[in-house]
Amino acid sequence: MHLSSRFLGAQAAQKWDIIASVVLSRPPVIAPKMLEIEKRYQKLQLEEESENSLMNNYELKTKQDQKMLARREQLLKEGKELSELDEEIGVTNAVREDEWNKKAEELQKRYNFSKIAEETDPKSLSRLLDRKLVLIVKQNFGEKKYSSPWILPQMKNKEGETLRQTAERCIGEIAGGDLSASISGNAPFSVFSHKYPKPITQKTGQIGAKIFFYTANLAQNTTDFEANKDDVADFRWVTREEFWSTVPGKEYRNASKFAFLE
Amino acid sequence: MSLLSNFAKLVIKSQAQFHQSIPSCSSVFMKRQKKIDPEVAKQREARRRKRLEKEIRQMQKHSKKPKPVDELTLDVKSAKNIEERYRPKVEVTIEKIDERAISMKEYTRSRNELQRLDDKWIAGVIASQRKALNELKKLDPKLYESAIQPAPGDLPLIIQGPSLTPPIKNYEAPDGDYIDTTRNW
Secondary structure, three states: OHHHHHHHHHHHHHHEEEEEEEEEEEOOOEOOOOOHHHHHHHHHHHHHHHHHOOOOHHHHHHHHHHHHHHHHHHHHHHOOOOHHHHHHHOOOHHHHHHHHHHHHHHHHHHHOOOOOOOOOOOOOOOOOOOOOEEEEEEEEEOOOOEEOOOEOOEEEOOOOOOHHHHHHHHHHHHEOOOOOEEEOOOOOOEEEEEEOOHHHHHHHOOOEEEEEEEEEEEOOOOOOOOEOOOOEEEEEEEOHHHHHHHOOOHHHHHHOHHHHOO | OOHHHHHHHHHHHHHHHOOOOOHHHHOOOOOOOOOOOHHHHHHHHHHHHHHHHHHHHHHHHHHOOOOOOOOOOOOHHHHHOHHHHOOOOOOOOHHHHHHHHHHHHHHHHHHHHHHHHHHHHHHHHHHHHHHHHHHHHHHOHHHHHHHOOOOHHHOOOOOOOOEOOOOOOOOOOOOOOOOOOOOOO
């Protein structure tokens, strides 16, 4: 019994190619916009909180300033000496606020915080900053450089290599330059079985491929990504919806759907 | 009693009573022990005991004192003019109260929904992973063994952000010194 099961296992391993695939993602850079419910709740909560709060020192100073200015007005009408009172008033909060606003405007002009440049190039990492993007590629396989349809980058497991090491090698090979990304965990999160067409099965004796999926995240503040041109014919960074409409094969998409948690 | 027996007794006694002080005690290099008045000794003992007791009390007192929580302590300076700090009372209309209550309900419902989705996702991904590992076990037990090992290098995972605005390209931070103002306890 024992022997036969081991024999079967060895046979199965021969018949299936073991492949590691990586869902390499760029996490959202900026927080998504608040929903209508969230916005309303925040507004009302802030209102309630400020109603129940005590005044802080700054507000007290503002109140004091208003009183002093009113007195100054009165003295001005009566035509009295103002220098002593002016000294007492010093810098009012209104003057300070003006200064701060001016500074803020300057910064706004220099850095353009509110206007985020809309990037439309699907190869760019600075597109859709509030979404999670995933790398899909048209990968070259074999000596004839057969180019695959849109898939998640993948690589065949070599003898003596763990699956995670294969996944790491995969990231290293599809990236043109230096790329820092971290794979999470030693265990794949999903598997997809792909049967080869008959001619290939007859030629190689392999029934098909089992693709094991790993997730990986780009290091924070990665701004550039270049693909290795020998291995990758084309690449894109896509959202979940784009992934669904671009990548063929419903089973394949379903196998990797858990990587799209946002 | 014979004289002889008497003599023998004397010899034995003198041998038993023969005493020699320990030579080192009378060494010239040793300091001579001062004789202390027992009254004084008692006083000293009492004093020492008192001092130790006091020290123990001090230590216990300090050991039981927890670190102060700044947020919970009363800011004496601000509490002095607390009367000035009260805001004028706002009359909240019934509509406003209703609006607030409804908004809170909506909000909690939406959070609950998110939580439900999260749970669903976790359950799904665990099932999916189990299936993948089972497949792997059938294909290659060695790869399976390596896949179920813990990956201590991946933890702790520290993620920052996301922030409200994207990082500014080519931003040069102004120079400055980092001063750690954390109090030590």
